[in-house]
Amino acid sequence: MQMGALLVSFGVVFSLAPPFGVLCALLPLVLVPLGSLLKRRFVYPRIGYAKAPRQPHSARGIVIAAVVFVAVVLSAFGILSLILGLDRGASLCLSHFIPAVVGLMMAIGPWVVAQTYRLKRWYVLAALFVVGGICLPLLHIATGYDAVVLECVIVGGLSLIYGIGLFLTFLRKYPREELRHAAE
Amino acid sequence: MLQNRKENDIMAAASGIDRVIHEPARLSILAVLRAFETADFVFLLKQTELSRGNLSSHLAKLESAGYVDITKEFVAKVPRTLIRLTDTGRKAVASYRAEMDRVLSSL
Numbered sequence: 001m002q003m004g005a006l007l008v009s010f011g012v013v014f015s016l017a018p019p020f021g022v023l024c025a026l027l028p029l030v031l032v033p034l035g036s037l038l039k040r041r042f043v044y045p046r047i048g049y050a051k052a053p054r055q056p057h058s059a060r061g062i063v064i065a066a067v068v069f070v071a072v073v074l075s076a077f078g079i080l081s082l083i084l085g086l087d088r089g090a091s092l093c094l095s096h097f098i099p100a101v102v103g104l105m106m107a108i109g110p111w112v113v114a115q116t117y118r119l120k121r122w123y124v125l126a127a128l129f130v131v132g133g134i135c136l137p138l139l140h141i142a143t144g145y146d147a148v149v150l151e152c153v154i155v156g157g158l159s160l161i162y163g164i165g166l167f168l169t170f171l172r173k174y175p176r177e178e179l180r181h182a183a184e
Numbered sequence: 185m186l187q188n189r190k191e192n193d194i195m196a197a198a199s200g201i202d203r204v205i206h207e208p209a210r211l212s213i214l215a216v217l218r219a220f221e222t223a224d225f226v227f228l229l230k231q232t233e234l235s236r237g238n239l240s241s242h243l244a245k246l247e248s249a250g251y252v253d254i255t256k257e258f259v260a261k262v263p264r265t266l267i268r269l270t271d272t273g274r275k276a277v278a279s280y281r282a283e284m285d286r287v288l289s290s291l
Contacts, residue, residue, distance in 0.1 A: 040259060040260055040262075044224070044226070044259075044264075045226070045262075047226070047227065047230055048223065048224050048225070048226030048227025048228065048229065048230055048231075049223065049224040049226070049227055049264070049266075050220040050222070050223035050224070050227045051220060051221040051222045051223070052220060052221070053219075053220065053221050
């Protein structure tokens, strides 16, 4: 829900006034405490609080992933430039490849969360980023930075709607009548 | 004669079982705590489906055995009881599991 709100805000602000898009970096300062407040007020009194153990990540895996990522980006740029010439290659990269690369980069966060807490919905979110980054330019819906902004709005919007739905379902499943004190 | 020897083996194996953990309610508490770094009283209440009094008394027994660590804190003026499995508790659960495997395999 927080991630969705952040992405939608970024997408909307960036499309209306690109220079102010940077200000969205400050949004977590509001969204994180707001999320904690919601959890404290609605979630913990209903089902309690438990901290899941973190799954350790191997540094080797992260280094390999980063190297593969850079290699794919550079080789794609190189191959396109060789085939189409530097100008057209660079132009195609900007219009079609940048959204895919940004989609891949944005998928890293949800992927790490999914791996850490074994939550399937974060895998779905990561997949949406990757698929969106590839499909938006290919289907001629948007290219270049427009595709990145549109991807933020679509994926963020879906994530926000799903999050709100999940929260409302939770509130219905654990009604207020069952509330008890949070302490023993 | 052979039957008696087998029964004796089972009895000997069963005598090594940790009685603090062997009680079903306490076992379910430890099973939940083993899966999490820390959990609060309400969470344990929901997961184990025990009554408040029951959960309290079992937690007290586990705490006196040194298997769980109980801390009380205030979050935004609301009291919260956090329960965590200690290293001793983690080892005890592991050895209980090994012991039970041994007993069940001797049956």
